[in-house]
Amino acid sequence: MATDVHGEVTADRAVVEVNALTRSFDGRAVLDELALTVRSGEFVALLGRSGCGKSTLLRVLAGLDRDIEGSVLVPRRRAVAFQTPRLMPWKRVWRNVVLGLPGRPTRETAVRALAEVGLEHRAHAWPKTLSGGEAQRASLARALVREPDLLLLDEPFGALDALTRITARQQVAEVWQRRGCAVLLVTHDVEEALLLADRVLVMQDGVIAHEQPVDLPRPRDVGAPEFSLLRAGLLTELGVVAPQDPC
Numbered sequence: 001m002a003t004d005v006h007g008e009v010t011a012d013r014a015v016v017e018v019n020a021l022t023r024s025f026d027g028r029a030v031l032d033e034l035a036l037t038v039r040s041g042e043f044v045a046l047l048g049r050s051g052c053g054k055s056t057l058l059r060v061l062a063g064l065d066r067d068i069e070g071s072v073l074v075p076r077r078r079a080v081a082f083q084t085p086r087l088m089p090w091k092r093v094w095r096n097v098v099l100g101l102p103g104r105p106t107r108e109t110a111v112r113a114l115a116e117v118g119l120e121h122r123a124h125a126w127p128k129t130l131s132g133g134e135a136q137r138a139s140l141a142r143a144l145v146r147e148p149d150l151l152l153l154d155e156p157f158g159a160l161d162a163l164t165r166i167t168a169r170q171q172v173a174e175v176w177q178r179r180g181c182a183v184l185l186v187t188h189d190v191e192e193a194l195l196l197a198d199r200v201l202v203m204q205d206g207v208i209a210h211e212q213p214v215d216l217p218r219p220r221d222v223g224a225p226e227f228s229l230l231r232a233g234l235l236t237e238l239g240v241v242a243p244q245d246p247c
């Protein structure tokens with residue numbers, strides 16, 4: 001498996017290049033000669049029906065699954081945040097944030113990352129004392145502390161209540177704009193994809209079946225007619241609603 005893009009990541013350069021990627025389970029190809037490119041600094045959302053292989057693709061890109069065919073080029077600096085925060089309950093929040101970092105990372109390093117998600121005041125807390133939204137932000141800080149060129153987000157807002165989800169989305173949008181890293185966000189939520197992404201990909205039958213650029217100004221207005229049009233188009237691609245009759 002080819003994994004690393006060497007050298008500096010520069011604007012407009014592809015940070016992810018996937019070709020003919022196949023991943024099978026029990027003889028069934030969940031990813032089937034899939035191709036994907038993500039450019040430096042680009043925010044890409046990946047939509048698809050449950051079980052279509054989104055998380056499998058993310059795990060491959062994260063380097064957590066190497067039992068594949070095809071070629072996968074990803075930056076060395078990449079980090080992933082999952083739907084469940086996966087914090088170690090026996091370590092304080094700040095220690096969770098720097099867990100696995102090389103060298104002897106300091107508390108200050110963790111606090112800087114926590115401050116980016118507004119959680120520096122909970123650095124010394126135990127994970128069990130965090131709310132769901134706070135735990136998710138701690139998980140995001142743990143990804144950010146790795147200074148990723150590619151941030152992989154696997155339904156990070158899925159388990160949050162509606163209000164917390166809105167704040168968490170805004171926070172991710174701010175982090176992305178500030179950091180300028182590429183983001184690949186797996187989501188079930190068409191609106192979320194359109195609010196955040198430069199490009200929305202629809203996965204189906206183990207490949208990227210549809211690609212939708214989102215050329216709308218930010219922050220995006222869910223009430224704008226252009227937004228509604230894109231939403232309707234993506235829902236149709238997903239087979240959720242029938243195409244509108246132009247008559």
Ligand SMILES: Nc1ncnc2c1ncn2[C@@H]1O[C@H](COP(=O)(O)OP(=O)(O)OP(=O)(O)O)[C@@H](O)[C@H]1O
Pocket residue numbers: 025026030048049050051052053054055056057
């Ligand atoms: N370790 C595994 N062993 C066997 N089958 C697996 C394994 N991991 C995933 N699969 C199968 O691969 C398919 C894709 O799973 P994956 O989790 O990637 O889907 P998904 O699109 O992320 O779904 P969801 O949106 O529900 O999270 C599913 O049919 C799943 O059962």
